[in-house]
Amino acid sequence: MQNPLFILAGLVLLILGGNWLLKAAVALSLKLNIPKIVIGMTVVSFATSAPELIVSIKSALDGFPDLALGNVVGSNIANLGLVLAVTIILSSIDVNKSFYTTDWPVMMIASFLFFGFIYFDGVIVQYEGIIMVVFLFLFLVYLLRFQKTAVVDELPEDDVPLPLYKTVLFLGLGGLGLWGGSELLIKGAVGMASAYGVSERIIGITIVSIGTSIPELAASIIAVIKKEKAISLGNLIGSNIFNLLAVLGITSIITPIKVMDEGLLTNDIFWMLGISFLVLPLVFLPNKLRLGWRDGLVLLGVYFTFVYFTIQ
Numbered sequence: 001m002q003n004p005l006f007i008l009a010g011l012v013l014l015i016l017g018g019n020w021l022l023k024a025a026v027a028l029s030l031k032l033n034i035p036k037i038v039i040g041m042t043v044v045s046f047a048t049s050a051p052e053l054i055v056s057i058k059s060a061l062d063g064f065p066d067l068a069l070g071n072v073v074g075s076n077i078a079n080l081g082l083v084l085a086v087t088i089i090l091s092s093i094d095v096n097k098s099f100y101t102t103d104w105p106v107m108m109i110a111s112f113l114f115f116g117f118i119y120f121d122g123v124i125v126q127y128e129g130i131i132m133v134v135f136l137f138l139f140l141v142y143l144l145r146f147q148k149t150a151v152v153d154e155l156p157e158d159d160v161p162l163p164l165y166k167t168v169l170f171l172g173l174g175g176l177g178l179w180g181g182s183e184l185l186i187k188g189a190v191g192m193a194s195a196y197g198v199s200e201r202i203i204g205i206t207i208v209s210i211g212t213s214i215p216e217l218a219a220s221i222i223a224v225i226k227k228e229k230a231i232s233l234g235n236l237i238g239s240n241i242f243n244l245l246a247v248l249g250i251t252s253i254i255t256p257i258k259v260m261d262e263g264l265l266t267n268d269i270f271w272m273l274g275i276s277f278l279v280l281p282l283v284f285l286p287n288k289l290r291l292g293w294r295d296g297l298v299l300l301g302v303y304f305t306f307v308y309f310t311i312q
Contacts, residue, residue, distance in 0.1 A: 002188075002191070003187075003188040003191040003192045003195075004188065004192075005188070006184045006185065006187045006188030006191070007184070007185055007188035009181075009184050010180075010181045010182065010183070010184030010185030010187075010188065010211075010214075011181065011185065011214075012181070013177045013178075013180050013181030013184065014177065014178060014181035014182065014185070014214050014215060014217075014218040015181075015218055015222070016173075016177045016181075017173070017174045017175070017176065017177020017178035017179075017180075017181055017215065017218065018174070018177075018178065018215065018218030018219040018221070018222045019174075019222050020170045020171075020173045020174035020177060021044060021047055021170070021171065021174025021175065021177075021178065021219055022044075022174070022219060022222050022223055022226060023162065023170045023174075024043070024162075024167050024168075024170035024171035024174055025039045025040065025043055025044050026039075027161060027162035027166070027167040027170070028043060028167060028171075030161045031161065031164070031167065034144070036234065037098075037103070037233065037234035038143050038144065038234065039234070040223075040233065040234020040235040040238060041103065041143060041234040041235070041237060041238030041241070042140060042143065042144070042238065043171070044219060044234065044235045044238070045216075045234065045235050045236075045237075045238025045239040045241070045242050046238075046242060046246075047171070047174060047175040047178060047215075049239050049242040049243055049246065049247060050175060050178065050179050050215075052071060052072060052075050052242075052243050052247045053246065053247045053250065053251075054179065054183075055067070055068070055071050055208060056068035056071055056072060056247050056248065056251045057250070057251050057254060059071065059204075060251050060252075060254070060255050060257055061254070061255060065257045065258050065259070065260060066201045066204055066259070066260045066261050066264065067201075067203070067204040067208065068204075068248075068251055068257055069118075069204070069248075069257060069259060069264055070201050070202075070203075070204025070205040070208070070209065070261075070264060070268070071204045071205075071208045071209050072209075072243045072244065072247050072248055073205065073209070073264065073268045073269060073272050074204060074205035074206060074208070074209025074210070074213075074268070075209040075213045075239075075243055076111075076240045076243055076244065076272050076276070077205075077209070077268075077271055077272050077275055077303065077306060078209050078210050078213040078303065079213050079216055079236050079239055079240055079243075080236065080240070080275050080276065080278075080279060080299060080303075081275050081299050081300065081302050081303025081306065082210065082213065082217070082299075082300070082303050083213055083216045083217045083220055083236055084220075084233075084236050084279070084291075084296070084299060085295075085296040085297070085299035085300040085303065086217065086220075086221065086296065086300075087220045087221060087224055087233075087236075087296070088291045088292060088293060088295055088296040088299075089293045089296035089297065089300070090221065090224050090225075091224045092290055092291060092292040092293065093233055093290070093291045094289060094290050095233065095283055095289050095290070095291065096289065099233075099283065099289075100280060100283065102142075102143075103234070103237045104237065104279060104280055104283075106139055106241060107237050107240050107241050107276055108276060108277065109135075110132075110135070110136075110240070110241050110244040110245050111240075111244060111272065111273055111276050112273075113131075113132060113135065113244070113245075114132070114244045114248060115269060115273065117131075117132075118257075118259065118265070118269070119265055119269065122258060122259040122265065123256055123257065123258045123259065124248060124252040124256065124257045125252065125256045126252060126253055126256065128252060129248070129249045129250065129251070129252030129253040130249070130253060131249075132244070132245045132246075132248065132249030132252075133245060133246065133249040133250060133253065135245055136241065136242070136245035136246055136249065139241065139245075178215035178218065178219070179215075181214070181215070181218075182211055182214060182215055185211045185214060190203055190207060190208065201260075201261040201263055201264060202310065202311060205264075205268055205310055206307060206310065206311070216235060216236060216239050219235050220235055220236060223235070233291075240276070263310075267309070267310065268310065271306045271310075274302075275299070275302055275303070275306075278298075278299070278302065279291075279299075282295040282298060282299070
């Protein structure tokens, strides 16, 4: 009885947290005169990636590196195959040139950097973690200085400026709500999975990764409902970059992350690279520079195929 209650309470906190975070993000964008996609890729994605960071560091330190790796790889797959899919099924997103000249290429570079570091020796060591964090820092500096808006803002006149104390308050409450909600959700989900004797990697790649992707889902759906699609897409691309470079980078600086289950290298990592690459052709086909409900169904189909073969 306890596990379903944790799941329900977690979902309520996630919805509240996503709403507060969105208000803070829009207010920050207005106050600093920064494109919303940049706020989505920095402030919002860092806040929604906090659960992955906490779960991965704790898992690695507790001697469960596969949970840390499975969580990040699974979250990146879930962010695109589940969260982006649901978001664009609900409402299409029009994207601009900087999406395919900056945002998507950086996500792919981060993915291949991670692949190169872990595929050949099965471990991410401290100096590799430092390289990942430095690359993230350089990308953030570039974003804040040069990034143009990558998504069409539908209702700029509806944006509400907030006083600084309210912005900081909503930012803190939103981050805490998403973190607390995901913690409760993970506790309930892992409790239910453990009761059925599911392996550590499978729990990491499916239940924990979906659980830690739910902040992104909550933030993205609320962003779409409030017509803030730039924050929605920026949050997802940014979260995938943060998951790889910040979450695994910082975790491996603290303690080396070693692959225990070879399925991560023979199966999961290739699904992550494949679904990350798939987003680009979907942006151009069938409608140029638009992600619509058909693309959402394709991504959802790929995601459920991945889950099916992984569990098998």
